[in-house]
Amino acid sequence: MKAALDAPEIHRGLDDVYVKETSICFIDGERGRLLYRGYDIRDLARHSSFEEVVFLLLQGRLPNRAELESARAELAAARPLAPSVLKLLRSMPEHAPPMDVLRTAVSYMSGFDPERDDSTQAANMRKALRITAQLATIVATYERIRKGQRVLRPDPTLGHAEDFVRMVTGKRPDPTWARMMDVAMVLYADHGMNASTFGATVAASTRADLHSTIVAAIATLKGPLHGGAIEDALGLVETIRRPEAAREFIVNKLRNKEKVPGFGHRVYKTYDPRALIMKEYARQLAESKGDDTYFRIATAIEETVVGELASKRIFPNVDFYSGLVFHRLGISTDLFTPVFALSRAPGWTAHVLEYWEDNRLLRPLDWYVGPKDLAYVPLDERA
Ligand SMILES: CC(C)(COP(=O)(O)OP(=O)(O)OC[C@H]1O[C@@H](n2cnc3c(N)ncnc32)[C@H](O)[C@@H]1OP(=O)(O)O)[C@@H](O)C(=O)NCCC(=O)NCCS
DSSP states (O other), X not given: OOOOSSOOOOOGGGTTOOOOOOSSEEEETTTTEEEETTEEHHHHHHHXXXXXXXXXXXXXXXXXXXXXXXXXXXXXXXXXXXXXXXXXXXXXXTTOOHHHHHHHHHHHHGGGOTTTTOOSHHHHHHHHHHHHHHHHHHHHHHHHHHTTOOOOXXXXXXXXXXXXXXXXXXXXXXXXXXXXXXXXXXXXXXXXXXXXXXXXXXXXXXXXXXXXXHHHHHHHHTSTTTTTHHHHHHHHHHHHOSXXXXXXXXXXXXXXXXXXXXXXXSSOSSOOHHHHHHHHHHXXXXXXXXXXXXHHHHHHHHHHHHHHTGGGXXXXXXXXXXXXXXXXXXXXXXXXXXXXXXXXXXXXXXHHHHHHTTOOOOOOOOOOOSOOSOOOOOGGGOO
């Protein structure tokens, strides 16, 4: 393609630009529908597990019983970290943000991957499982280290979500809570060509290795307009403190043209189906803990934003109620985005592997609007 001579149409934010065909994830933003490989997210949330969804996203179909067992075993076997990675986690600067630690650790552990120099499809599929397995252990291990607690080794007899909560909190979660974390991981496992998946895809298009694509994805997820919103959403609820104060606080915020974290979406113009599931979990947890203050603040925020911004079609996205759920499950606030990352690993890797089936270097253009033909002024003659 030749560069345009007349000012081209610029797609700010790449709105409405398609970069590939996919059979991984379908989002109908008008009707609030989300499918993984053709299956409705609500069915997957009801019947499936994170391990099954990992298989589904990577292999393109649901596993049979034996395949699921073997996917579970493979993930469990890959959860332990190499001693050198543990050493790295222990040497991270005090108070390092866990997202930075995760990004650094993935970059570091690529050097120790047993198939580092093998980029065949089969090796990449195994790496995808290893990366998915180890992200959870990195996040949990760093949490224990920074709190001065004993690091817990992964337990291969537990499901991935349950083991993650156990490694973070130090105790096996109640089965209902373990299931909530499992479903949250299912809900976060993929979401089409979002910013972090695009980040991974740009790196993939240069034929960088799989670990590098995940480092790019983690870096892109960190920002408050993407994964970081999940932490800000809980912060907002904590700041408001009383349900009665929510309406006025939010109206003022909107008057000041500030964005409300956990609301709005580039694709959804109605309720994000994942938000509805997380809202129900947040309600159940508030009820079971006998304290619904945060939940009532959250619903008051929702009512205000949805009412005030009806003409802009702004609704809660998945991050708004997830923070409440993770908080109740005993996860520290600055681990929310890392939990998003470790859940999204199968989606990122599935998209990268799909992109490599028909790879093309991603190389957009920018339209130059600066000066041309300036005369070079020698250093001594400059004012
Ligand atoms: C996610 C997000 C970046 C998508 O935004 P987008 O497609 O770029 O949409 P825009 O930012 O252009 O928003 C369109 C309009 O809705 C408003 N809007 C969007 N999200 C809003 C929010 N969370 N709070 C208040 N107003 C919001 C914008 O101010 C804008 O209004 P304007 O037309 O008067 O300028 C945006 O909704 C946002 O910043 N949300 C908060 C962060 C968040 O929750 N991120 C997680 C996403 S999963």
